Each structure stands twice: as structure tokens, then as C-alpha cells.
Amino acid sequence: MKIFILGSGVMGSGIGQVFAMAGHEVTLYDVREDALKKGMESIGWSLGKLASKGVNPDEVMKRISTTTNLQEAKGSSTIIEAVYEDLKVKGDALRAVSALEKDAVIGSNTSSLPITELSRYVVIPERFLGTHFFNPPVLMKLVEVIKGDLTSEETFNHTVSLMNSLGKYPLPVRKDVFGFVVNRILFRLFTSACSLLERYSPQEVDYVAMRELGMPMGLFMLLDYTGLDVNYYITKEAERRGFPFRCSVLEAMVKAGKLGRKSNLGFYDWSKGRPEITANAGPDPRELLRDALAEVKWLEDNGVASRDEIETGVKLGLGIREGLVYLGRKFNIEV
Numbered sequence: 274m275k276i277f278i279l280g281s282g283v284m285g286s287g288i289g290q291v292f293a294m295a296g297h298e299v300t301l302y303d304v305r306e307d308a309l310k311k312g313m314e315s316i317g318w319s320l321g322k323l324a325s326k327g328v329n330p331d332e333v334m335k336r337i338s339t340t341t342n343l344q345e346a347k348g349s350s351t352i353i354e355a356v357y358e359d360l361k362v363k364g365d366a367l368r369a370v371s372a373l374e375k376d377a378v379i380g381s382n383t384s385s386l387p388i389t390e391l392s393r394y395v396v397i398p399e400r401f402l403g404t405h406f407f408n409p410p411v412l413m414k415l416v417e418v419i420k421g422d423l424t425s426e427e428t429f430n431h432t433v434s435l436m437n438s439l440g441k442y443p444l445p446v447r448k449d450v451f452g453f454v455v456n457r458i459l460f461r462l463f464t465s466a467c468s469l470l471e472r473y474s475p476q477e478v479d480y481v482a483m484r485e486l487g488m489p490m491g492l493f494m495l496l497d498y499t500g501l502d503v504n505y506y507i508t509k510e511a512e513r514r515g516f517p518f519r520c521s522v523l524e525a526m527v528k529a530g531k532l533g534r535k536s537n538l539g540f541y542d543w544s545k546g547r548p549e550i551t552a553n554a555g556p557d558p559r560e561l562l563r564d565a566l567a568e569v570k571w572l573e574d575n576g577v578a579s580r581d582e583i584e585t586g587v588k589l590g591l592g593i594r595e596g597l598v599y600l601g602r603k604f605n606i607e608v
């Protein structure tokens with residue numbers, strides 16, 4: 274199949290690599306030559322790492338081409354949009370590409386914009402949906418496939434099968450809700466963690482997140498890792514869309530230039546690399562889990578995804594090895 278990727282950044286290049294590794298012909302498109310060059314370098318680096326696992330880097334590389342000419346989208350069967358997370362930038366890119374190739378299924382990799390809102394920009398909204406890969410796309414097995422209000426059942430089912438054929442686990446998100454499934458749960462965990470700061474240190478909360486919830490990284494460490502400015506922006510966006518992701522300390526931290534890992538300082542000091550967790554006690558794990566589990570129930574009750582699908586998504590997307598529902602039972606929280 275001919276695949277066209279809009280945006281050759283962190284996600285676009287990774288998604289292109291995933292398709293090429295599954296045998297598809299991929300064209301990476303970007304408005305910047307240097308982004309295409311960087312994207313190809315990062316694919317080459319990643320394939321080099323995978324060579325010892327039976328991947329033939331040259332074969333995969335041969336299937337990927339780059340362009341700054343949007344006209345090359347013509348004849349593509351699938352188009353994935355992975356440009357900046359901005360409604361106007363995405364809208365303009367989608368409008369232009371969808372006018373060129375009307376038969377393609379178009380997926381957006383947005384993390385926070387409603388699929389239905391984006392679908393207003395495409396020529397055939399029935400053939401448009403969300404394809405939310407996780408970072409890094411090559412290593413993360415989870416892809417949320419999101420049905421917008423106008424997405425046809427055929428497009429949705431076709432894309433779920435396509436993601437399966439790439440070796441991914443497509444989590445079917447049947448309703449277009451803010452944050453989709455996995456990030457909604459993550460935002461609940463963040464909100465609970467932030468509200469514990471009155472009584473506990475970030476270290477103590479993270480100790481419990483890692484030790485009792487089995488997360489690969491603590492919640493404050495994760496906020497630092499992805500950037501406090503990025504997370505502050507998401508809390509504002511969540512608020513605007515009526516979803517309670519709150520973390521009141523973020524605003525002052527961002528204003529003070531504490532952005533997390535990228536500025537060497539956030540909830541942790543990153544100047545010497547990934548910080549060590551030295552705490553050996555913290556809050557009751559139920560205080561972290563309760564709202565996240567209420568969210569699982571909400572998603573299930575509202576027909577967004579089933580409990581089993583959510584559980585698999587949480588394991589693959591957040592690295593919570595045992596799953597949230599399992600932890601709920603373990604700690605006697607009713608779900």
C-alpha cells in the first residue's frame with residue numbers, strides 16, 4: 274500500500290518507519306527539508322538498532338522516500354497527519370491533502386484535538402479518524418483508533434485491521450472524548466498526584482506510583498520528562514474542554530523557568546541525568562488510584578471502550594504492568 278505521512282518530526286518519521294517495516298511504500302512529507310533529513314537520520318539510527326533483531330535496514334530504507342511536494346499524496350491509500358498540535362496548522366494541512374486524494378483514509382495523530390472538529394477540514398469526513406500512536410511508534414505497541422462523529426463504520430473497522438496488520442494493538446475508541454482513553458486516565462493520575470503535594474513530596478508520591486502501581490517512571494518524573502510547559506498547556510486545554518486535569522503548581526513553576534528535564538529543573542534536578550528515587554514510603558496507593566478507576570468506569574459506561582480494551586491500553590500505553598482494574602481489586606476499590 275502507498276502511505277503518505279504529513280510531518281516528518283518525532284512521530285511522523287517513527288510512524289513512517291512502522292509502515293515501511295511492515296512492507297508498505299512510504300512517502301514522508303514536510304514543509305522543511307531539514308525535518309525530512311532529520312527524520313530519515315532518526316529512522317536510519319533506529320533501524321541500525323533493530324538490525325540484530327532480524328530487520329534488514331537497507332530493505333526498509335528502500336521503501337521510504339521524502340518530499341516537500343504535497344502533490345505526491347495523489348494515489349495514496351492511507352494518509353497519516355503528524356504535524357504540529359495546532360488546530361490551524363492541522364486544519365490547513367488536512368484541507369490541502371484531502372482535496373488531492375479523495376479516496377484515501379486519513380488518520381490524524383493528534384493527542385488532544387477532537388477528531389470531529391478536525392474532520393470539518395477534510396473533503397470526506399467519513400474517511401477521516403484518529404490514529405494515535407505512542408512515542409516511540411516503533412517500540413510502542415499501542416495505537417488508539419478514534420471514531421469521530423462523522424467517521425464511517427467501514428473506515429473505522431478498516432483502520433483497526435490495518436493497525437493489527439502492522440503488529441500493533443489498536444485500542445478502539447468508539448466516541449470522540451477529550452484525551453481519548455489512555456491520556457484521560459493518565460491525566461486523572463496526574464491530578465491525584467498533584468493534589469497529594471500538600472502532604473507528600475514528589476519523591477514520596479513517585480515511590481508509590483512505581484512501587485505499588487508498577488509504573489516504569491513516577492508521575493512527577495513523567496511530568497518533568499514530557500515538559501512542564503507542555504503539561505501546563507494541556508491542563509489549560511483540558512479545562513477549556515471541561516475535563517478536570519488540574520495541577521495548580523505548574524503555572525508558577527513554568528513562570529519561574531522550571532520546565533522539567535529540558536531546563537534541568539522541575540519537580541526534580543535533572544542536571545546529573547535521570548534522578549534517583551530515594552524515598553521509601555508515601556501515600557496510600559488508593560489515593561492515587563481512585564479517580565483513575567472512576568474514569569475507567571466512566572469510559573466503559575459511556576461506550577467509549579470496554580474494560581478489557583482499557584486494561585490492555587493502560588498496560589501498553591502507561592506501562593502499568595498488572596493493569597488498573599487488577600490494582601483496583603488488589604486494593605479493594607470498587608470499579
Ligand SMILES: NC(=O)c1ccc[n+]([C@@H]2O[C@H](COP(=O)([O-])OP(=O)(O)OC[C@H]3O[C@@H](n4cnc5c(N)ncnc54)[C@H](O)[C@@H]3O)[C@@H](O)[C@H]2O)c1
Nearest residue numbers: 280281282283284303304308355356357358366383384408
Ligand atoms: N511527541 C510525542 O510524544 C507525541 C505522542 C503522541 C502524539 N503526538 C502528536 O503527534 C503530532 C506530531 O508531534 P511530534 O512530536 O512529531 O511533533 P514535531 O514537532 O516533532 O514534528 C512536527 C513536524 O511537522 C512539520 N510540519 C509543520 N507544519 C507542517 C505542514 N503544514 N505540513 C507538513 N509538515 C508540517 C514540522 O516541520 C515538523 O517536522 C502532534 O499532533 C502531537 O500532539 C506526539
